Amino acid sequence: MYWRLILLNVLSGFINCSADINREKAERLMAETPLIDGHNDLPWQMRQLFNNELEKMDLNTLEKTHTNIPKIKAGHLSAQFWAAYVPCESQYKDAVRQTVEQIDVVHRLCRLYPDDLIFATSTDDILTAFQQNKTASLIGVEGGHSIDSSLGTLRMFYNLGVRYLTLTHSCNTPWADNWLVDTGKDTAINNGLSDFGKELIKEMNRIGMLIDLAHVSEKVMNLVLDLSNAPVIFSHSSAYEVCNSKRNVPDDVLKRVAQKKGIVMVNFYNDYVTCQKTANLSNVADHFDHIKKVAGHEIIGFGGDYDGVTRVPKGLEDVSKYPDLVAELLRRGWTDVEVKAALGDNLLRVFREVEKVRDSMSSVKPYEVPIPYADVVNPCRTMQGA
Secondary structure (H helix, E strand, C coil): CHHHHHHHHHHHHHHHHHHHHHHHHHHHHHHHCCEEEEEECHHHHHHHHHCCCHHHCCCCCCCCCCCCHHHHHHCCEEEEEEEEECCHHHCCCCHHHHHHHHHHHHHHHHHHCCCCEEECCCHHHHHHHHHCCCEEEEEEEECHHHHCCCHHHHHHHHHCCEEEEECCECECECCECEHHHHHCCCCCCCCCECHHHHHHHHHHHHHCCEEECCCECHHHHHHHHHHCCCCCEECCCCECCCCCCCCCECHHHHHHHHHHCCEEEECCCHHHHCCCCCCEHHHHHHHHHHHHHHHCHHHEEECCCECCCCCCCECCCCHHHHHHHHHHHHHCCCCHHHHHHHHHHHHHHHHHHHHHHHHHCCCCCCCCCCCCHHHHCCCCCCCCCC
16 A cells, blocks of 8 residues: 555646646747737727726726736746627628627727737737737637628728628628528528628738638638638637537538648637637647647637637636646647747748738729619618718
């Protein structure tokens, strides 16, 4: 019995030592390569909790959210795409106004906390922020309903600093079908993408807007992969074969994303991790492993969906926990190169290519033909022009 206890103590010490080594290595790699997360809904929490009155809260001490400045620092979160999200119920009503207000929240957060957050719109901005030990703050608009079927609105969002558009949320737009179509809970109205939707993809390429395929139907995924001249992103989606939710990405699409040199940024929402109400850090790592096995480490990123979901895995309770997930990947045998790719190198590569396509299209004129009025007619929309 005595020797058995000694052996157990030795083994326990070895395991703890191994865990410490992986955690220390994770911290080192994260000090060398920026962690870029594809999706965080803190701006929506500002609306829900404080009606966007930012003076009512202090991001240094806020504890009601997955995200605050101390947690950001502990998690080595070097760059974040903050979601400018408004609900599908705002479609055909005041979605554009509400979205502009959410974009304004990100700008104001950066002004309120200049020592910690810095507004960013490019790969160069991300790397500059990393050198300054600040969190590069980018904007993604989550849901095509936010542009109200207007390419002029899309272009103005870009001018306000928006760098990706999620083509749909959990509702169809007049030009794109959402993921619920694949579950049978919604009806396809565009056969994937309408003609206007296809022109929108080209316009996003032209202006340098990342195309986000989280939330779209599988048909839309494949159509966009056919049409886009630039790589695409899934800002917060996981692997369908690991969790059979239609919000996740099937293997054949993962392979096409790899061919397109795009990225799938793994979501931490329990329902998309295990397809159950509970999950843990190891379950999330399973998605990383699966995507790497099917399509290579070059398409993987982090897309936690913090502050946009009600259930997160044990061990990934908030944004401070990223190093623990990185340590788990190292424990599973991921190399330094693979980890750095997932941390940020993959997203930087995708973003640079999108910028390159934009620059190559600088002589292309904006697409000016509006969506057919019959496709968007509703009591809240007026018709002007010929």
